[in-house]
Amino acid sequence: xVASILDGIFNGVSIGSILLLAALGLAIVFxxxxxxxxxxxxxxxxxxxxxxxxxxIFKAIGGPLFEVYIFFALIAAFIVAALVGLLLERGxxxxxxxxxxETLLATWGVSLILQQFVRSVNWxxxxxxxxxxxxxxxxxxxxxxxxxxxxxxxxxTTLLLFLSGAIALVGxxxxxxxxxxxxxxxxxGAQNKDVTAPAWLRGGIPIGNYQLPSTRVFxxxxxxxxxxxxxxxLNRTAWGLRIRSVTQNRNMSACLxxxxxxxxxxxxxxxxxxxxxxGCALSLLGSVGPNTxxxxxxxxxxxxxVGGVGKxxxxxxxxxxxxxxxxxxxxGILANLTNIPFLKDFFTFFATTSMAKVMVFALIVVFLQFxxxxxxxxxxxxxxx
Amino acid sequence: xxxxxxxRKFMVYGSAALGASMLLKACAPSTTTTASSPAxxxxxPGASPAAAGxxxxxxxxxxxxxxxAISEKSVVDSTLLAIDEINQAGGILGKQIVPVIEDGASDWxxxxxxxxxxxxxxxxxxxxxxxxxxxRKAVLPVFEEKNHMLFYPVQYEGQECSKNIxxxxxxxxxxxxxxxxxxxxxxxxxxxxxxxxxxxxxxxxTIIKAQLAAKGGTTVGEDYLPLGNTEVAPIIAKIRxxxxxxxxxxxxxxxxxxxxxxxxxxxxxLTPDKYPTMSVSIAEEEVQAIGKEYLLGHAAAWNYFMTVxxxxxxxxVDAFKAKYGDSRVTNDPMEAGYISVNIWKQAVEQxxxxxxxxxxxxxxxxxYGQEFAAPHGPVKMFPNHHISKTVRVGEVRDxxxxxxxxxxxxxxxxxxxxxxxxxxxGFACDWTKxxxxxxxxxxx
Numbered sequence: 001x002v003a004s005i006l007d008g009i010f011n012g013v014s015i016g017s018i019l020l021l022a023a024l025g026l027a028i029v030f031x032x033x034x035x036x037x038x039x040x041x042x043x044x045x046x047x048x049x050x051x052x053x054x055x056x057i058f059k060a061i062g063g064p065l066f067e068v069y070i071f072f073a074l075i076a077a078f079i080v081a082a083l084v085g086l087l088l089e090r091g092x093x094x095x096x097x098x099x100x101x102e103t104l105l106a107t108w109g110v111s112l113i114l115q116q117f118v119r120s121v122n123w124x125x126x127x128x129x130x131x132x133x134x135x136x137x138x139x140x141x142x143x144x145x146x147x148x149x150x151x152x153x154x155x156x157t158t159l160l161l162f163l164s165g166a167i168a169l170v171g172x173x174x175x176x177x178x179x180x181x182x183x184x185x186x187x188x189g190a191q192n193k194d195v196t197a198p199a200w201l202r203g204g205i206p207i208g209n210y211q212l213p214s215t216r217v218f219x220x221x222x223x224x225x226x227x228x229x230x231x232x233x234l235n236r237t238a239w240g241l242r243i244r245s246v247t248q249n250r251n252m253s254a255c256l257x258x259x260x261x262x263x264x265x266x267x268x269x270x271x272x273x274x275x276x277x278x279g280c281a282l283s284l285l286g287s288v289g290p291n292t293x294x295x296x297x298x299x300x301x302x303x304x305x306v307g308g309v310g311k312x313x314x315x316x317x318x319x320x321x322x323x324x325x326x327x328x329x330x331x332g333i334l335a336n337l338t339n340i341p342f343l344k345d346f347f348t349f350f351a352t353t354s355m356a357k358v359m360v361f362a363l364i365v366v367f368l369q370f371x372x373x374x375x376x377x378x379x380x381x382x383x384x385x
Numbered sequence: 386x387x388x389x390x391x392x393r394k395f396m397v398y399g400s401a402a403l404g405a406s407m408l409l410k411a412c413a414p415s416t417t418t419t420a421s422s423p424a425x426x427x428x429x430p431g432a433s434p435a436a437a438g439x440x441x442x443x444x445x446x447x448x449x450x451x452x453x454a455i456s457e458k459s460v461v462d463s464t465l466l467a468i469d470e471i472n473q474a475g476g477i478l479g480k481q482i483v484p485v486i487e488d489g490a491s492d493w494x495x496x497x498x499x500x501x502x503x504x505x506x507x508x509x510x511x512x513x514x515x516x517x518x519x520x521r522k523a524v525l526p527v528f529e530e531k532n533h534m535l536f537y538p539v540q541y542e543g544q545e546c547s548k549n550i551x552x553x554x555x556x557x558x559x560x561x562x563x564x565x566x567x568x569x570x571x572x573x574x575x576x577x578x579x580x581x582x583x584x585x586x587x588x589x590x591t592i593i594k595a596q597l598a599a600k601g602g603t604t605v606g607e608d609y610l611p612l613g614n615t616e617v618a619p620i621i622a623k624i625r626x627x628x629x630x631x632x633x634x635x636x637x638x639x640x641x642x643x644x645x646x647x648x649x650x651x652x653x654x655l656t657p658d659k660y661p662t663m664s665v666s667i668a669e670e671e672v673q674a675i676g677k678e679y680l681l682g683h684a685a686a687w688n689y690f691m692t693v694x695x696x697x698x699x700x701x702v703d704a705f706k707a708k709y710g711d712s713r714v715t716n717d718p719m720e721a722g723y724i725s726v727n728i729w730k731q732a733v734e735q736x737x738x739x740x741x742x743x744x745x746x747x748x749x750x751x752x753y754g755q756e757f758a759a760p761h762g763p764v765k766m767f768p769n770h771h772i773s774k775t776v777r778v779g780e781v782r783d784x785x786x787x788x789x790x791x792x793x794x795x796x797x798x799x800x801x802x803x804x805x806x807x808x809x810x811g812f813a814c815d816w817t818k819x820x821x822x823x824x825x826x827x828x829x
Contacts, residue, residue: 004626007622008622011618011619011622014618015616015618018616115450116450119450119454181710185710189458190449190454190455190458191455191458191459191670191673191674192455192641192644192671192674192675193674194673194674194675194676194677195676196676196678196679197648202651202652202678202679203651203652203654204652204653204654206654209629210625211652211653211654213649213652213653213654214652215648215649215652216618216652282615284648285615285645285648285649285652286615286641286644286645286648287615287640287641287643287644287645287674287675288644288674289455289641289674290454290455291451291452291455291613291641292641294452294613295613295614295615295641326616326619327618327619327622330619330620331619331622331623332623352608352609353582353608353609353610353611353614353616353617353619353620354582354609354610354611356619357611357614
C-alpha cells in the first residue's frame, strides 16, 4: 500500500516535471515577453534531433565516452535551439512585437517550415539554400554600397532575387546529378529516429515490487536544475535584471539606457534554448521525429495559462497540478478510494487515458472560469497595462 | 517600432521568402527524379508531358507531409519501385506507366479532394494509396461515386468490402487471429490490450476479446491512448496492477506512442520474459525508429518480414536498396504496395486493355484469381477483393530485424467480415455473385 502510494506520487510528480521542463522555455517567451510562439514545439524537436546527431557521433567514437553522451547532447541541444531561436527572433518576431495575432500565424508558419525542413533536408537543399543566401544577401550588400541605391532598389532587388534563385536551383541540380544518392538522400527523412539512452539510464531503481525508471529520475533532477538555473539567472544576474525590467516596462527601461533589442533577442534565445534542453531530455522517453514538438505544444500552453502568465512559480505549480491530476484520474486511484456506487462508476468511467484527458481539460475550463488569469496572476502595472 | 518595417522592406523580404520557398519547392522534386535510376527518366512524373499522352497514368495517393508521412512515404517508394521495374521490362501492353503522385497531407478531407482530382483531372486508370482507415473511409465515397479503383496496401480492421477497393494488406484473420492463437499456445492466457484511440485498435480489440472468450483466454484490462500521446506512465501502472505476475500485452498502438510505450516499459522493468508483447503496427522501419535496444525479444505479427528467405524477397530487397540506399529496410505495407502494382498489371494484361474508366469492369473481373509470387510467398486475389497471405510471427533480434518464430504452413484465405464479432458473424463478400442483393455483404 505504502509502495503504491509512493509510486503514485512519484509518477504524478514525474509527469508534472516533464510538463514543466517542456513549458519552462515557453513560460519565459510567452509569460515574460508575451510572444505566442507556436514554433516552441519545433524548437524542442530540433533539440531532440541534435541529441540524435550527438548520439551518432559518440557511437562512432565508441568506448566508455558513449555512456555520457547525453550531457554533451544537452549542451549541444541548448546551443542549437538557442541559435535557431535567435535567428527566428531577428528574422521574424522582432517585426511583430505587440501584434499577437500576426505573431501566432507567423510562428505557426515557421513551425510547419521547420517540420518539413527536417523531413526533406539533404546536401542538395543545404547547398542550394546557402548558395541562394550568399548570392542574394551578398548582392544586396554590394548594391547598397552604390550611390544610386535608392533609385535602383526596386528592380535590382527583383533581379537579384530571380538571378540568385535560378543559380541556386541550377547549382543544386548539378550537385544532385554529380553526387547522386549521396547528395539527394535525406539526412533524417520522414521516419522517426531512434535515440537510445546510455545503458545506465535504460534500467530502473528497484524499490520493493516497483521499479523507478532511471530516465524519469534523470528528468526530474534536470527539471529542478533548470528551474534553479532560470531563477538564478533572472534574479541574480545583471542581464536577468534587465530582462525583468524590460518585460515590466519597456519604454521606461529604454529611457534608462537598457538595450531593449538585445534584451529581447537574449530572452527569446534563452527560452528557445530551454526548449532545446527539453527536447533532448524528452527524446529519452518519447519519439524523435518531425512531429515530436506537436505532441507537447498544447500541453505546454495549457501549463502556462493555468499557472498564470508571467510568473514562473505559476508554471511550476500548474505543471505539477496537471501532472498529478492526470495520473490519479487516469489510473483509477480515485475510483478505488470511494465506495459510493455512483461516484465509483463515475471515476471508473474516466479511468482510461483518453477519458482522463477529457476530465483534466474539463477541470481546467472550470478553473479558468473562476480564475481567468491563472493560479498566480500578475499584479500591478505590467507591459500591457 | 512598426515604422522600421515599411512597405518597401516588407515587399523585399516578402519576395525573398517567396523566392526561398520556390527554391525549396523546386529542390524537392529534383531529389525524387534524380533518386530514381537514369533509365527511369522517361517515367518520372511530369518529366515530359508528351510521355503522358502514350503512357498509362496511375495515381499514387499517400501522405508525404504531416504525421502519417513517417509511414506512408516508404510505401510510395516501393510502389514507385514496382512501376519502375515494369517500365524497364517494357511496360504494360507496350505502354509505359506514368505515376501521378498526390500528397494527402495526413488530412482526411484532403485525401478525398486529391482522389477526386486524380480521377477527374488527371484521368488516372487506378489509384494506389491510403494508409489509415480514416483516410480510406474518407475516399471511399469518391471511389464509389466515380465507380473507380483503389488498391489499399495496409493491414486493417476488416469489416469492409467495397467493389471499388482492392485490399492487399491483411484482414484481421490474416494477422490478429493467428497471432492470438500463437500467444495462447506459447506465452500465456491473460491479456492486457493497449491501443491508440481510433477505429483500427478498437475494432481489433473487439475481435481479440471475442476470440479470447471463445478460446479460454482472459482479458484483464484494456486502455487507449489518444494518437500522438506520449505519456504512458498511467497505462504502465495499470498493466502492473492488473498483471502483477506477468502476462501478455497485446499492443495496437500506432505512431509516436509506440516509441514512448516501449522506452518506458523497459524503464519500469516490464521485460519481455515476464511481459511479452505482441504488436501489429511495428515493422522493420519502426524498430529502427524506436531503437532496437528497447525492443529485443518483443514480438510482432505480419505477413512479410525483411528476413523472409525466398528468391523473390532477395530480389525485392536488393532492388529496393539499390534504388533508395543501403540503410533502408523493407516492411509489410511496402511489400503490399509492391504486390498491388503487380496484381493490377497482370489484371490489365489479361483484360487486354489499359483500364480506361469505361472498361474498369474488365480489369476488375480479370483481377479475380490473379496469382503472384510475392516476396513473402504466393498470393492470390479473391473475389472478395482481398488476397490470401501467409501469416508470420517474428521476434526482434540483435540487428533490428525479426527472427521468424512461426509461420502458417500455407497462405490463409481472407475473411473480411469477422466471424468472431456478433454483428458480422455469418456474413461474406463475393463480387462475382449475382444472385444476392448486396454482393459486398450477404448472409451465407
